[in-house]
Amino acid sequence: MKYKPVLYNDxxxxxxxxxxxxxxxxxxxxxxxxxxxxILLSSPLSAQVDVNGYNFKVEKKVECTDVKSQDKTGTCWSxxxxxxxxxxxxxxxxxxxxxxxxxxxxxxxRDKAKNYVLRQGKANFSQGSLSHDLIxxxxxxxxxxxxxxxxxxxxxxxxxxxxMAAVLKGMLDGVLKRKRLSPTWxxxxxxxxxxxxxxxxxxxxxxxxxYTPQSFAEAMEINPDDYISLTxxxxxxxxxxxxxxIPDNYSNGSFYNVPIAELETIVDNAxxxxxxxxxDGDVSEKGFSAKNGIAILPKDVKREDLFTNxxxxxxxxxxxxxxxxxxxxxxxxxxxxxxxxxxxxxxxKYYLIKNSWGEISDFKGYLHMSEAYFELKTVAIMVHKxxxxxxxxxxxxx
Numbered sequence: 001m002k003y004k005p006v007l008y009n010d011x012x013x014x015x016x017x018x019x020x021x022x023x024x025x026x027x028x029x030x031x032x033x034x035x036x037x038x039i040l041l042s043s044p045l046s047a048q049v050d051v052n053g054y055n056f057k058v059e060k061k062v063e064c065t066d067v068k069s070q071d072k073t074g075t076c077w078s079x080x081x082x083x084x085x086x087x088x089x090x091x092x093x094x095x096x097x098x099x100x101x102x103x104x105x106x107x108x109x110r111d112k113a114k115n116y117v118l119r120q121g122k123a124n125f126s127q128g129s130l131s132h133d134l135i136x137x138x139x140x141x142x143x144x145x146x147x148x149x150x151x152x153x154x155x156x157x158x159x160x161x162x163x164m165a166a167v168l169k170g171m172l173d174g175v176l177k178r179k180r181l182s183p184t185w186x187x188x189x190x191x192x193x194x195x196x197x198x199x200x201x202x203x204x205x206x207x208x209x210x211y212t213p214q215s216f217a218e219a220m221e222i223n224p225d226d227y228i229s230l231t232x233x234x235x236x237x238x239x240x241x242x243x244x245x246i247p248d249n250y251s252n253g254s255f256y257n258v259p260i261a262e263l264e265t266i267v268d269n270a271x272x273x274x275x276x277x278x279x280d281g282d283v284s285e286k287g288f289s290a291k292n293g294i295a296i297l298p299k300d301v302k303r304e305d306l307f308t309n310x311x312x313x314x315x316x317x318x319x320x321x322x323x324x325x326x327x328x329x330x331x332x333x334x335x336x337x338x339x340x341x342x343x344x345x346x347x348x349k350y351y352l353i354k355n356s357w358g359e360i361s362d363f364k365g366y367l368h369m370s371e372a373y374f375e376l377k378t379v380a381i382m383v384h385k386x387x388x389x390x391x392x393x394x395x396x397x398x
Contacts, residue, residue, distance in 0.1 A: 053309035054294070054344045056368050058352060061340035062276040063090045065098060067365030069358035071159035074127030077248070077280075078104045079356035080335035081134040081382070084278040085143070087339065088384065089220050091274055097220070102151020102159070103144045103213070104137045106197045111136075112250060113172055113189050121176045127165055128248040131278040131335060131382040132229050136251065139224035142213025148204045151197045164196040228388065228398065231255040231380040232263045234322045239395045244380060246332040256396050260318055260375055267338065267351070267374075270387035277338040278382035279353065282330045285377065290355060293363035297372040310346045316375035324376060332379050342368055 065086040070079045078101040089097055108129050116125040137143075152159065171192065175185045203212055211219065236242040241254040258266070267277050287296040292307040297314045305311070314320075324330040340352035350368040359365040385398055 053305075054368070056342045056344055056350065058340055058342045060271050061352060062087055062271060062274055064276060064337065064339045064354060065090075065096060067354060067359050068101075068356055069158070070101075070356045073105075073159045073161040074165075075101060075105050075159075075161070076356050077129045077131060077335045078102075078108075078134055080280075080337045081131040081278050083337040083354060083356070084131070084276055084382065085134075085138075085222060087276040087337070088222070092221050094220050098146040100144045100146045100149045100151065102197055103141075103149045103200060104134045105151065106193050106200065107137045107141050108133050109168060109193050110186075110190060113168070114186065115250060116172055117175060117181070117185070121173065124247050124250045125169055125172060126248070127161055128332075129250070130229075130246075130248050130253060130280060130332075130380075132227075132253040133251055135224045135227050135382075138217050138222055142215070142217040143220070143222065144200070144204065144211075144213050144216060145206050148206060149198065149200050153196070153198060161196075164192075167192060167196075226384050226386070227382055228385045229253060229255045229380055229382050230258055230263060230266065232258055232260040232318070232321065232378070233325055234318060235326070246379065248332055255380055258392065258396070260316070260321055260378075262392050263378065263381065264371070264375065266383060266388050266392060267381065268341070269389045270383050271338075271341050273387060275384050275387035277387075278335065279338045279351075279378065280332060280335045280380045280382075282332070282377040282379065283334040284331065285373070287373065288377075290357055290367055291361055293361040293367040295353070295367055295369040295373045295377075297370060297376055310344050310348060313348075313370060313372040314376070316372055321376055325379075330377055330379065338369075338381075339366075344368075 065083060068079060068083075070076055082099040082101045082104070086097060086099055089095070111133075112123075112125050112129075116123050168189070171189060175181065200213070203210060204216075205211075206216065209219075231244055233244075236257050238257050238259055241256050243249065243252045244255045270277050283290075283295070285295075285297065286301045287294075287298050287306065289295070289307055294307050296306070296311075297316070298306060299312045299314055303311060321330070336356065337354040338351050339354050342350045342352050344350065349371045351371075351374055353367050353369050355365050355367060357365065361367070385393070388396075388398065
């Protein structure tokens, strides 16, 4: 039987039953006591969430903002990293703020367009990007609150970038057919982006103060140089950085390379010390179910109780990671926000992941990613440099 993850804080009913029971004759006491026990057992009284046999219990959780939805867009990278920065602002004592994902998306579209045209169409132009792209925007253009720029035109309730993406790509491909280009194309491109997302104000008032996007980022103490991208693959030397060869890395961002055991150590150390993690990886596996709030790597993917009871998982090695990456079995599908650590009824460790597909499942938009799933299907992470253990940071010359 499934229970929604809602804490039962109203103990009045149970207390009243005990009071009534004290005034009754002994012959009824046992029956009423059994009824009380039934009420208490059927009411979730702790952070433990009973979902069939998993019985997840959160052991450590980093404070974060509410779950949002990317709707009909390929902008998970912006939602995941914006959520990551929102947790950073909470950690720094700046309060709870809702950042605009679409402010970043608009700037990245402009950057991608220039890259696409200069490379004569031999580059990636799509809705996808990576966490370091949001950090680059924050460094160059700043950040703004969602209330200042939502990226939704008047009357629109949800994001939908299907038409915009098609129009922008078609426009650029048309421009590339010209023998010589004028500087006008980029101005026209900017106008199309503004038409779909709205124009970003140069200055704005927020909480009674006037800001520019750059001054707001400074006020929130967001230092882009504090954030480090890491991965774990053997086709490049460990403890060096390299440009990760995945399609969405259009900006040629560099990633520090560490063994998978140390990548996991970094994440564990981060969460233990109040830091969250931006996670990038593969969600195409049969053991990944946002609907059930679970991501596992089962040995037997055909078992009927896959998402209702814990089972044996694959043993992950560095060699298996490399094999699945080079065979395209592990691909860069999705970015999410890693916010905590939990365990199931058998003591298996899971990472608590905040998704950007709305408040779905019994876990209201969160899912539990098993240690095995993390070890095989993580493509990369981003963390604050202070979250990296000193012994690993020294190997990376950080």
